Amino acid sequence: MPPRPHSASTPRSLCGNSSVPFTVRAHYDRDLEIFVGLSKDPAALGHLCFCGMNSLNTSSSTQCPAPAWKLCQEKLFSNNPGEERVSAILVYMGSESKFCLVECIFVCF
Numbered sequence: 001m002p003p004r005p006h007s008a009s010t011p012r013s014l015c016g017n018s019s020v021p022f023t024v025r026a027h028y029d030r031d032l033e034i035f036v037g038l039s040k041d042p043a044a045l046g047h048l049c050f051c052g053m054n055s056l057n058t059s060s061s062t063q064c065p066a067p068a069w070k071l072c073q074e075k076l077f078s079n080n081p082g083e084e085r086v087s088a089i090l091v092y093m094g095s096e097s098k099f100c101l102v103e104c105i106f107v108c109f
Contacts, residue, residue, distance in 0.1 A: 021049045021069045027092050027099070036099065038090050039071060046077030048090070076101050082108050 022037030029036055032050075039049040051069035077085060086104040093100055 021051065021071075025089065027090065029097050031097050036090065038088060038101075041071075044071050046075040046088075048072040048076065077103060078105060084108055 021039055021041065022035070023040045026035045026037035028034070034050045034052050036048060036050045039045065039047045041049075049069050049071045077088065083105040086106050088101060088103045091100045091102055092098075
């Protein structure tokens with residue numbers, strides 16, 4: 001069985017009190033050596049973002065700079081005007097750096 005990625009339910013714990021770019025949950029992919037999650041930036045809602053482990057400060061200090069992160073150009077959320085997003089989560093699929101976006105929507109009539 002391949003190793004599962006680390007899942008940080010509180011991404012802020014990755015680096016002291018610094019601000020991280022993820023919503024509720026980020027996943028560490030050991031093959032890619034990056035944290036992957038959904039962007040919490042309102043301007044980038046629906047985009048994946050990621051940061052490498054090497055961008056995180058590993059010193060014992062409780063304060064460190066925000067990690068260097070990158071944003072995927074493609075918006076993954078539905079653009080259907082008849083749908084209203086209720087929630088979304090990124091789920092690790094178990095192997096080979098595969099993830100699934102689960103988007104809960106409300107259909108407006």
